[in-house]
Amino acid sequence: MSDLPVHAIRTLSDQHPKPSHIHFQYGTAGFRTKGDTLDSVMFRVGILAGLRSKKWDGKTIGVMVTASHNPEPDNGVKLVDPRGEMLETSWEAHATALANAQSTDEFIAALDTFTTTMKIDLSKPAKVVYARDTRPSGPALVAALEDGIKAIGAEERDAGVTTTPVLHYLVRAINTKGTKEEYGDDSEEGYLRKLSTAFNKLVAGKPSIPPLVVDCANGVGAKLAKELAEYLGDTLQLIPVNTSTTTPGALNNACGADFVKTQQTLPPSLTSVLKPGQRACSLDGDADRLMYYYLDDRGQFHMLDGDKIAALSAAFIGELTKSAGLDSQIKVGIVQTAYANGGSTKYLSERLPVKCVPTGVKHLHHAAEKFDVGVYFEANGHGTVIFSPQSLEIISAYQPSTPAQSTALNHLINLTEVINQTVGDALSDMLMVEAVLAHKSYSGEEWDSLYVDLPNRLVKVVVADRNIFKTEDAERRLVSPPGIQAKIDELVRRYEGGRAFVRPSGTEDVVRVYAEATVRTQADELAYRVAGLVYDETGGHPAHRPL
Ligand code: G16
Structure with missing residues (x-):
């Protein structure tokens, strides 16, 4: 038997029994099912997060309690690795096996085998940071998670109620603190300051930006959008709507990014808010997806999805690297899934390398890491842009030879700061889109006309x-x-x-x-x-x- 704290695990595990009739699976975005069935899963994930941290020599691991775009009674949990990325795929099967051990004895035996085969040094320290979205089942599930973290003897940090991308940001910020890769101050304020400062610099001197309606899906994005609005001030006026985070049943209901994408229509709650010619965007329940849309002059709805965001941002980054004189050293590539509209794939592959991978941002993220600058978006609006460490070094060491190159370089640097490179982030992506639109003087209609979507x-x-x-x-x-x-x-x-x-x-x-x-x-x-x-x-x- 390894040095597992068996007594503590046994006592607490008995308080979080696994329901006998359910098989749990760590899927596309962690464990996700009805919130009232997840108590044992949360407890065990707390232990697993502690073990993952020990495996990483005490680096902080993140745990996000959310079911994102799914209905309010659902809930879920996903683990975040030290650089702010999704859990390494090879651990997903272990997570599934541990979640399905039926009794406490079986769970302890499975843990013992797991720690031995994975050669986890149990004497190492462990740190876990966690957060939850606004779902009513969240507090009880977090309590179960805390029991798991306590059982394995890990140090815990409660990041409270916040978005999935903020939790990913926090993990990276905590683990890079004091290093030359420091990602930012490890707080929600640090996140908001980093994004808004970079955005304000990016659009300085550009014509004023029209106000933007932000559908917050009645989820945790409402809290962050309101806070971000304060930081942005007059630079970009945000109009948050669907901000009822405590109204039962409101979350993701007839609003939010998934509703817009699947129904291909305006959330009914925006009918009286959005005017012809005005653009708006929708977040999902944990603010990691973003959909844009606008009403044309005749009041007709037009959707600007993840594919359109990828096309807009990739072109802009390509133009900036060219203007900065860096285009021979920094190449942009695109990652999509099968859901990418055929119109977008045709348009993009005529211009850039395009790779297609299975659904799930973890797959897109890993494929994007192979490019100098990897632009990855699922059509559902989940995605981001990542700059390779070498590209970031090239950008920071580069000496521009003309004022125009210098300006483009500064824009590029600010863009790397406005983008949350750890994971898809609706608010960060929104600022990126707004910055590009401001630079290109594009209306929603002009952006939309980059290519025509196939029905x-x-x-x-x-x-x-x-x-x-x-x-x-x-x-x-x-x-x-x-x-x-x-x-x-x-x-x-x-x-x-x-x-x-x-x-x-x-x-x-x-x-x-x-x-x-x-x-x-x-x-x-x-x-x-x-x-x-x-x-x-x-x-x-x-x-x-x-x-
Ligand atoms: C999650 C994943 C996304 C995926 C979506 C739907 O999104 O993070 O990558 O596209 O689920 O996946 P599936 O079609 O397998 O149900 P979210 O926003 O719910 O976390």
Whole structure:
């Protein structure tokens, strides 16, 4: 038996029994399911975070309690590694195994095997910082998490109620404090100051920016958006709406980034707020996704999603590196998923290297690290831009030879500060977008006209067992259940510009179907026909048969 504090773990574990009928899975964004089933998972994640910290020689590990874009009764938890990134993929299976040990004895035995095989030195110190979003189930789940942190003897820091990106920022800031890679002051104020200072410098001297309506999804983003508004002052007037964080059932309900993306429409609550010609954006429940949109002169809604944000920002960064005289040393690349609109992939790949990876920001982040500057966005608005350590060194050591180069270099430096490079961050991305729009003097309409989106439709199918769905080729093809892909191919061939794929969700108990085609009605029809096929072939729930 290793040196685990078995007595403390046993006593506290007995207070957080695992429900017998549930199998937990560390999926696309950690554990995520109904909030009232997660007590044992939180306790065990507290222990796992402590062990991860010990494995990293006492570096601080982050834990975020959130179910992001999912409905209010859901909750979840994700671990954040020392540089502010998502948990290393190889640990996800360990997290799943530990969460599913049935009794306290089994859990302790699993922990013992785990610490031995992973060669975790239990005498090392451990530090964990955690935060939660505004969900009603949050406080009880955090209490369970704290018990886990206590059981493993880790030092804890409660970052309170804040956004997922702030928690990622804090982890990086804490772990780089006093080093030459210092990321910023390790507080929410430090985050807000860093972003707003860089933004104010970026847009100094530009024509005044029209006010921006920010739909906060009735989530924790409301708190941060209001605080950020104070820091921005007159430079950018934010108009936060959907800020009811304590109204039961309001979170992500008919508002927020996921609503806008999946319904492709204005949140009803904004109908009387948004004027023709005005742009707005929506955050999701933990403010790590961002969707933009505007009403044209006729009052018609137009969506500017993650693909459009990627196109806008990549072009701007490319122009800045060129103007600074750094374009031969710093190359920009794009990372997308299968959900990227065909219009965007065509537009971007004619200009830049584009890589396609499976859904989940962790996959995009790792692929983006291979570029000097990696711009990664999921179509749902989840993403950021990362500068490689070498690019940052080149930028900081560079001696511009003309005033124009110097100006571009300063913009580039400020951009690296305004961007939260640890993870997708709606507020940071919003400032980046606003800075680019100000520099380019673009309205929403001009930004939108970079390329034309193909009409598309995303639908969910509730099936008996989503785990039977296995994909390949960055989720663009199904390998299991056998035979379905050939039928999808057959359907797709009948639609001009048709493309469709099917994948199991990692955050909800559903299978997702995406389709696009040259004409709106055809995209809708293709999506519903593929969804019907999935339902018929795999025994979906009758109440959920797609129309
Ligand atoms: C999470 C992930 C995203 C992913 C989304 C949907 O977002 O972080 O990368 O795109 O879930 O995933 P799936 O289709 O597998 O359910 P969030 O904003 O909920 O954390």
